[in-house]
Amino acid sequence: IGDALLKGQQVMLCNMLEELDAATKGGIIDRAGPIYQFSHDIVQQTVYGLILVDRQKLLHKTIGDALLKGVGDDPTIQLLAVDQINRCCKEEDGSLTPEERSKYAHANADAAKFAISASSFKQARSYINVGMKLLEAQHWQTQYALSLSLYEMSASVSFMRGDQNAISSCINEILSNAKSFDDSLKASVLLVRLLGSSLKFEKARKHCLKILSKLGEDLPSTTSVPRVLDKVSKIQTLLRNGITHKWIQQLPRMMEKNKINAMKFMNMLCMYSVLSKPLCLPLVSFRMVELTLQDGFCDDDSIVGLTTAAYSMIETCLIS
Numbered sequence: 001i002g003d004a005l006l007k008g009q010q011v012m013l014c015n016m017l018e019e020l021d022a023a024t025k026g027g028i029i030d031r032a033g034p035i036y037q038f039s040h041d042i043v044q045q046t047v048y049g050l051i052l053v054d055r056q057k058l059l060h061k062t063i064g065d066a067l068l069k070g071v072g073d074d075p076t077i078q079l080l081a082v083d084q085i086n087r088c089c090k091e092e093d094g095s096l097t098p099e100e101r102s103k104y105a106h107a108n109a110d111a112a113k114f115a116i117s118a119s120s121f122k123q124a125r126s127y128i129n130v131g132m133k134l135l136e137a138q139h140w141q142t143q144y145a146l147s148l149s150l151y152e153m154s155a156s157v158s159f160m161r162g163d164q165n166a167i168s169s170c171i172n173e174i175l176s177n178a179k180s181f182d183d184s185l186k187a188s189v190l191l192v193r194l195l196g197s198s199l200k201f202e203k204a205r206k207h208c209l210k211i212l213s214k215l216g217e218d219l220p221s222t223t224s225v226p227r228v229l230d231k232v233s234k235i236q237t238l239l240r241n242g243i244t245h246k247w248i249q250q251l252p253r254m255m256e257k258n259k260i261n262a263m264k265f266m267n268m269l270c271m272y273s274v275l276s277k278p279l280c281l282p283l284v285s286f287r288m289v290e291l292t293l294q295d296g297f298c299d300d301d302s303i304v305g306l307t308t309a310a311y312s313m314i315e316t317c318l319i320s
Helices: 002-012 016-025 041-049 053-069 075-086 098-117 121-133 144-161 164-177 182-197 201-214 225-240 245-249 257-276 278-295 301-319
Strands: 029-032 035-038
Touching (some): 035 041, 053 075, 075 098, 075 121, 098 144, 121 144, 144 164, 144 182, 182 257
Antiparallel strands (some): 029 035
16 A cells, blocks of 8 residues: 555655644544544545646556556455456557556456355445446457456356346356356356346256266156155165264365266256156256265255155155
8 A cells, every 4th residue: 555655646746744743733634543534425526626637547456557556456456456456447549558447347346256146246246337348349269268267256146236137248158158067057057047046947957967968867858656755765775774863974175076067057956856846856956966975065055955855755655
């Protein structure tokens, strides 16, 4: 921050530290230890208005750049730096070089991640919008990783804020430009959730089955009571065959990427099967149990599998 002040005073052509002391004595600024603030918002607006617009932009950009150099792992400094930089990025006037546009787009993406982790979705939306505006014309070809990150965050934030049109637009953009199946998975998760939140449970369920098939998990779209009863018998035999509560607690953590992703989609499939095809629920939950026993626990998804398996057993006993 000290370096930012030194850079700033080069723009303002004055010693900012000395002027801060003079402003404090004059009652324009209040001081509490190392913290300075204007005595009133109107005073701040008046002083700021006396600075020429071009000088304002240059001052914000200079201070923001200085802060970015000393960010480290401090999200507070990162957000402060980006807030300064964005004061000169709101209106595109061609004053930024391609290198600056790229640097500031990355800085806004990082700031958006911090804001999302703090559940500040309105703030995150602001950073994402600026980051997207700073992307190159052919950004999916020249800035692929940054574009994917910004659009995934945009879709997630739109989902949290209930903006369905923005979610659909971002998902379509990602699915149209993703270079690999893995890169499309986050968008597919959001698409399933969007379908579910729109009460399109059967479409959500079918999309889960489609993704699971690509992950190597071919689950049936329909089933029958005899098949479910047979599966119940097999899973009961599996759980009775020397598997104890203590043994389950000692299972390792699931490591294989495809299996972890499959568990996530089966987790959602369980929910939409209950609402769309209840008879298919046992087959999904039992497969989750099998994967858990074979490959280990996968965060909360394994618990969902074990819980729904127990629920499915009860329901199947009632059916039989």
